[in-house]
Amino acid sequence: MNSFTAHIPRLAGGLVALALSGCASLLGPGLQPGVSTRGDLDAAMGAPALRWAEADGGERLAYPFGPAGYQTWMAVLGADGRLVSIENVLEETHFARIRAGMSQDEVLRTLGPSYPGWTVYYKARDELVWEWRYCDVFREPARFNVLFDGTSGKVRSTFSSTERLSMPWGRGNRRDWCSR
Template identity: 55%
Template sequence: MLSRLFVLVLSLAVAACAAYSGHGLAPGVASEAEVRATMGAPAMQWELPDGGRQLAYPRGPAGFHTFMVFIGADRRLQRTVNVLDTPYFARVQPGMSQAEVLQLLGPPQPQWSEYFAARDELVWEWRYCDSWGEAARFDVLFDGTKKTVRSTQSWTESQKSDRRIGCAR
């Protein structure tokens, strides 16, 4: 009885991990329908010029990942990437539109987005796991009128509290 319970719990844990990141879905093999069945409905999606599709799977606010899933014109999985990472943050440049940032990083956490009237500035924020395994935040600061990127900033959560919060990359 106890061994059956252990197997059941282990199976559920493995299934939860697969649903979270899509781990186990093979590029070139898994269909878009299988991706959606495993990972759920995407928060956002875009039709791509080549006939493919891009699906966004943010796993916050407590999570540290947003997975972008790229589906080919043949409706097969091409690749899955976590975009909440330094190389993707480096692609955010002054002058980019909000739509471009959304397609690059996925939706920000709504509860952490804020408009500052005195500066006419809108700030969007994402939580991520930095290179040292510490919980961190990435902010994109937009011109409130033009709706384009002014600047970006990153900071660890320990900078605003007295304790270091670890995370898994």
């Protein structure tokens, strides 16, 4: 056995550890439910874009990483100021929670803020559209849209599509963007 093949297991282990540490850094160093505090969140994630008081005395905080990013982290703090949960909400399971008749605040509490530059009002339909960018289950860049009644501010419907479909003739495969 040559010296290179003898080091393959150690090299593979190092690569796995490096990959996992890269994923952990997305949540900041050491963020742990039940242990981390608001100060830890601020140090790791910066200032939240939106905050809501919870009925139990806790707080819900939104940390969007866009518009070019594909994640919005929603953190929930308990009344004691400790982290209860933190998760990326720009994924299909959270999109499925958006229902006709929901208010704009309910949508914000579920998905966090959309990118203002992609907010469009269609006068002829009296319709306001908010849009979020995310990576779909096939690891392809996509957009999720919520269509609101312009007068009542309630959800009418939702839809999503890959970014590739908005390009002429289906060009613009950007799957490598979602694999980073």
